[in-house]
Amino acid sequence: MKGPWRIAAQLYWCGYCNVPLLEPKCGLCGEQGTSFHASPPKDVRPSFKRDLRIIRTVVAEEEGERAAQVLLPQGKLVLMNKVAYVDQADEVIVDGWPIGTLYFNPELSKWRFKLSAEGAARLWSEGEGYWARLEKVKVEQWRKLSRSDVKQGELPNQEGHYVYLVSSGGLPIGLAVWLSEGLKVVKVWRPQKPHVKKATASWSKALEANRRALEKAEARSRAFLKGVSREYLGPKIISFSGGKDSLACLLLCLKELGDLPMLFNDTGLEMPETVKHVEEVAEAFDLDLLKAEAGEAFWESLESFGPPSRDYRWCCKVCKLIPITRLLKQTYLKGTLTFLGQRRYESFNRARAPSLSKSWWIKGSLTASPINDWSSLQVWLYLMKEKVNANPLYRAGFDRVGCWLCPSCELAEFKLVEELHPELWKTWEDWLTRWARDKGLPEAWVNYGFWRWRQLPGDQKKLAERLGVRELVGSSVKVSRVGLTVSLTERSSLCLQEPLLEVMLHPPPDTSSLEALASTLGGARARKVMNALLIKGEGWSATLSVKGKLTVKAQSREEAEKALRNLVKLVARTLYCNRCGSCVVQCPVGCVELNGTIRVDPERCTGCGICNEVCPVAAYIAKEALKAVPFSA
Helix, strand or coil: CCCCCCCCCCCEEECCCCEEECCCECCCCCCECEECCCCCCCCCEECCHHHHHHHHHHHHHHHCHHHHHHHCCCCCCEEEEECCCCCCEEEEEECCEEEEEEEEECCCCEEEEEECHHHHHHHHHHCCCCEEEECCCCCCCCCEEEHHHEEEEECCCCCCCEEEEECCCCCEEEEEEEECCEEEEEEECCCCCCCCCCCCCCHHHHHHHHHHHHHHHHHHHHHHHHHHHHHCCCCEEEECCCCHHHHHHHHHHHHHHCCCCEEEEECCCCCHHHHHHHHHHHHHCCCCEEEEECCCHHHHHHHHHCCCECCECHHHHHHHHHHHHHHHHHHCCCCCEEECCCCCCCCHHHHCCCCEEECCCCCCCEEECCCCCCCHHHHHHHHHHHCCCCCCCCCCCCCCCCCCCCCCCCHHHHHHHHHHCHHHHHHHHHHHHHHHHHHCCCCHHHHCCHHHCCCCCHHHHHHHHHHCCHHHCCCCCCCCCCCCEEEECCCCECCCCCCEEEEEEECCCCHHHHHCCHHHCCCCEEEEECCEEEEEECCEEEEEECCCEEEEEECCHHHHHHHHHHHHHHHHHHHHCCCCCHHHHHCCCCCEEEECEEEECCCCCCCCCHHHHHCHHHHHHHHHHHHHCCCCC
16 A cells, blocks of 8 residues: 555445445445545545535636536535645545545645546546646656647646646646746646546435444444443543544443443643533533543643644643543542544554553553544444534534644644634734744744644655745754753763763752652652752762752663663753642652642652653653763663
């Protein structure tokens, strides 16, 4: 299978009924379905009124009003399939074939439409769209063609428009961009005729064609729920995020297991529509609503952590994991079995996730997803079958529901947030602008969403280059998020009989605060001597001056490096504690207190170090700061 995805949903198309199928045989007419043409993982979804309005408008702008009618005729189902691009992009599928890709151009801040081989064939058969017929010209991707290479055509008046290329044989063979000097070929394909289906269709028709397949999928999921529930004797809850997948999971659980408590985690960054939808669902099904709340944790942590990014997701731990853990540990002391709507076609990480797994954060707890193998289309058809309305944000244009400023979002989604809730977006944009100004970063870092990465990936680097923002381009360019710096001094040497590591910490930590946490490092003991703090651990010792000079000695290089890493975690905790409470919740002996500052009872502390492992400050800020130290491994 081409591309990064190694899995794809098994989907088919009934040519007679002109609807998508979840199984090879149509449940309406009994005919065998044909191939469903889409890019992996084929996690297709229905297009709603807003989606269709955008597609029709953009196609009309790109190819003409009549072309929009040809590509998107009335009475046909239109599906969308997310594909890789520098921003949001979806294949638009009609009659089981992609007619083109709707994508958001970040440079122009507008939607555009790029024809596929099928889309070009349909327009050519009706004599619509912009086209150029070539004679005896070799067409290769990225090749530039002069105007003299065009023997005949219907060409646009403006540069930047797409033009499909027609061979001397009379069929479209590629796509080019119209430029002042001619054409630049951007796509090449084998000649093909259009695959237009005459039959009209509707979602009610698609539902009937797939009803039997949905009933079989429901039976499998319910059998999974029954089996897991029989084995796990502890309390059970349903996790509900407000999204379509967790809604399908909820319906399955209610059918098989009856009423269970419903858990919702309010990250403090939920869209108002989501919070309202969660409350409405709980009321409609008369369920006990367990609500974990992060409150203002995100905003209170921003100054310490800096803005989150796709490769720096501290917000998930602070706003999701910790509030949920805190609530569940208080409510269910011995753990729970949590049912959630997680699917393998959602992301690369979830593609590898099993249907049943242990929770690392909550001892004795399990998570189970009865819809792990379901496709997005399967979920939508199931909700139609059950006559249950999903979160209204889907019909407003979102294809996912979650935190409204999540760095995993695309610019197109942020534009939609700004359109629906300008006050929310202004709050975030103002904060980002101030932070960028303090760091000496260009406006483009905010305006084009480059804040979503610490180090730009390839496609974003190319975008930055096209925009002329060269200060963000380069293999070594990385925007640091944290204020803590750790720099190695010349006195350090790992070659001595007693290896020594010495670093300067900025800002310098409070020695009294560090002394209070020393016992968490395997039972280490600390005491103040003059203007320094002496710390003694098993196989190592350290001295910290009030000016931030930290000197570590150990019996081996490995011990010295390990001790330095652990000590910097403690330093970060004393400097940037955001009072999330993860250390208090996870301590197995209850020796951690959080009253303004962190305090550990050294007499009760076992030195297990769990509090250091679960602390988001230690996990992100310390780890980021330590990257400046050239460790041996």
